[in-house]
Amino acid sequence: MAQTYRLQDRGRVDLERPIDFTFNGKRYRGYAGDTVASALLANGIHLVGRSFKYHRPRGILGAGAEEPNALLQVESGPRTLPNVRATQAELYDGMAVTSVNAWPGPDTDVGAVNQLFAKLFPAGFYYKTFMWPGKAWPYYEKVIRHAAGLGKAPTDPDPDFYDKRYAHCDVLVAGGGPAGLAAALTAARSGARVVLADENPEFGGSLLSARETIDGKPAIDWVQATLDELRGHPEVRILPRTIVFGYYDHNWIDLLESRTDHLSRKPDDRPRQRMWKVRAQEVVLATGAIERPLVFVDNDRPGIMLASAARSYVNRYGVKPGNRCVLVTNNDGAYQAALDMQDAGIEIAAAIDVRAEATGPFTERAKQAGIRILPNHGVAAVDGAKRVRAIKAQPLAADGERLTGASRKIACDFVASSGGWNPTVHLFSQSRGKLRFDAETAAFVPDRSVQRARSAGCCQGTWGLMGCLKDGLAAGAEAAKAAGFPDTKAGSTPKASDDGFLPARWLWTVPGEQPVGHKGKHFVDYQNDVTAADLLLAIREGYTSIEHVKRYTTTGMATDQGKTSNVNALGIVSQARGLPIPEIGTTTFRPPYTPVTFGAWGGRDVGDLFDAERHSPMHAWHVRAGAAFENVGLWKRPWYYPIGNESMHDAVQRESKATRDSVGILDATTLGRIDVQGPDAVEFLNRVYTNGWKTLKPGMARYGLMLGEDGMVMDDGVTACLRENHYLMHTTSGGAGDVLAHLEEYLQTEWPELRVYLTTVTEQYATAALAGPNARKLLQEVTDIDLSPEAFPFMTFREGTVAGVPARVFRISFSGDLSFEINVHADHGLHMWQTLMSVGEKYDITPYGTETMHVLRAEKGFIIVGQETDGTVTPIDLGMDKLCSSKKDFIGKRSLARPDMLDPQRKQFVGLLPDDPEEVLEEGAQLVEVLKDAPPMDMVGHVSSSYMSPNLGRSFALALVEGGLHKHGQKVFAPMPGGKTIACTITNPVFFDPEGERLRA
């Protein structure tokens, strides 16, 4: 298909390299160097989508990051990207793009019926329409999500990968236009490490769209020469297609580099995008400026675009947005676009100029070029819904608030509009720099930097090209010097023109035939469909703070962050309230400057690399044995070992019974281990555990309970005295890191006088726990340690060999049965395990996982920190107050004496026996004493652990119940969803071998 609107004599696209693509399924052709937007315009297409709220037909407004309308879905399937700005997406061969928010297409959109109900969508419509009754919210939300569904997120796994890189530099330059290039140049000459980033594939910024000269030659020659010199500096990193999107504390800058989005064939070995996280000594912001649209009636019709965008399409892409243009402007600078368009053969039908007098350097040149100017005119009406057909001009009344006199209709096929310029202060604002309102240009400009940054060029309100170059050279030199590099004189500035865009007239709402809000819409924020009428309504309803107006109307929100709308909204509010703009205030621009994909945030931290996994040295054996695993902290622990098609329930019943009947083996490697040494070690243990440690002799071990300073149980475990002043502390598997941090904190900050040294030795050992009546017989076959009860009593440890390797064996028990925990060097773990398994065959040794471990310990009423406790449970609540020494202070002791802790109605630890021995309570189930027909009921506690026990021959549970320590024998009920109620009796939590004969055997 012919590109009717392609200019052959200008533009930077490569006419030798045609590119085929599809838009809404139809084939079109563009050229290498095009964006999707420029290629669509070359094919005469303006209508690309529908608006967010009203489903109004929308066209292409801008030519870069500021684009609020032309958001497209790129590709389909797993690689699809929603809401891509057509103005930034580089065209590649075979590219498939579709409209978003329009079904079946932008031309015939079903949602457009919303326009008929526009009265239902005023400012704050979310709040007014969808907030009552609360019950209906899930339904409303569905409707809103569908209506608000701009693009479609991919549903399949992402086939691409993404990178993250960290970098340091002396000077980071954000933006590769004239000011940025100049700044990079002087910084590089000083020897500084420079990072220069620009969102475009080509450097040059506004110069790519300009026809100006620098030192008498085309500006692009200067760009080329500057880049050549920069490439010669080894310390300079040049990043095209890289957008600086976030500016955080202490000059931490986030950049997003696009690596394959512009390629037709995506190489497998290249990341799609790469996120750079840069710590910069000094920053130069050279982010340019964004043109403001004028707020006139129906200013969103396809074919109405920013004057600077029209200029960019003509000069940079060699595309005519149309054949007959009307310029609507409030400033002199826009005539530069008109002149360039005229030069390209576009007829300028008229220039509607809201200024009382049309003057200024570009205006004068336009007059000489024969352009018809209508000064002191407004826009009465716009013709054409899906494409502008004509614009009606009418003189402005003296006060500028309405139109007067005769109107005239001017036929056109596109409109270039300019309402002045906004310096792109987003990054500066993100850096928490203070903004100042410049009344002359009606724009916010940087005032005071808070971080080590400076702005240069248009983004700080320098409007002429020569001024931008001068700014940049000075900023680069200053930044390098501030980073400690030699003073390089900025040198003389290359010669260039230095015209800005003034004079201008700040008419924030251009009046139309009808008052604002009647017949037609004056759009302020295109992306969020916010009109001047919405802003006025918000003010009438009493919203005075700009922050409130913003949230109520949603202007300047979402991905757009007010790039084109911010100052226009402020101007309208200022006018309505009769206050100058600085008194209205400005809003803060938040990161990201443009949207960032989740893939880029995730980087390589996905799939197997999402989180670290810890494996015991016996892990491979467990995998071979077909274990199911569960996560405990970062550890993968065997959960149970199903045989054949065994269910989890069956496996756990079998493992539990086999252990109590003969012998079971558990991988207990994951227990945390902290080596505690030093002359004050025992004093330290005394302070961090609730119980006393001074009587613990070498060779002995003791259970300890550790509290936080708030008196709540934080960890428990067995600590052994290895020799004088040397202890080995065991923590829970998940709590090891927190416990070490907790101990270090007290040691370093409260008790630095204690000579105690802590080392984590968790990874140094592999541990197998043998449990069951045959544990001793089995172990005795492979060890030289005398295991007789007299030589090796309960709660002691012995050193010797097991399976021929050095071992430390603890006689401790978490199962309540005769048990030995065998610790060997981690490297010997698998050997030890395999030896015990093969020698244990004659005892039918059964490997068991964490689930069986839980059943066995619960039968004994042993708590698990994090299951029976949740950060609100004290030792008193657990009935473990005997473990709290009265002879010494310990962390948390004082808190146990607070009145709340002594309340007899606190939730306390109990056992539960369901009336029906086959009924297994759900963990987390709430308990009540008084049943009612329906909730709410007074809840008195909850189930913390619940199992079926083959050893008890019935179900049982552990729970926390208000005043439960004194309620043994009483009934509680667990009302379940669906109306079923499980009746239970409160009991002592020790169900199995209450005398402890088995574990001491």
Added chain:
Amino acid sequence: MLLIPCPYCGARTENEFAYGGEAHKVRPEHPEEVSDEAWADYLFLQKNTNGTYYERWVHAHGCRRWFNLVRDTLTNQVHGAYKIEEEPPKVDETTYV
């Protein structure tokens, strides 16, 4: 992302550190002699100054040492770091309203 000057390692990125709240709060030497109210103060209340703040940090993913930092909580400007046993640096203190 703050840049935090660990007194033992030098300047490192914030995500290597963990925050420890207000500095120079001393655990009572004899907690059992402290009133319930004073103990609750010690346990639960922090100054939470809007301005110059003396606070504890630990270089959790580095040297594992605790130290103190003087930071402006509004601007995040860091005025200096010092070891637990050291005196704080002299700083022109600011409190915002």
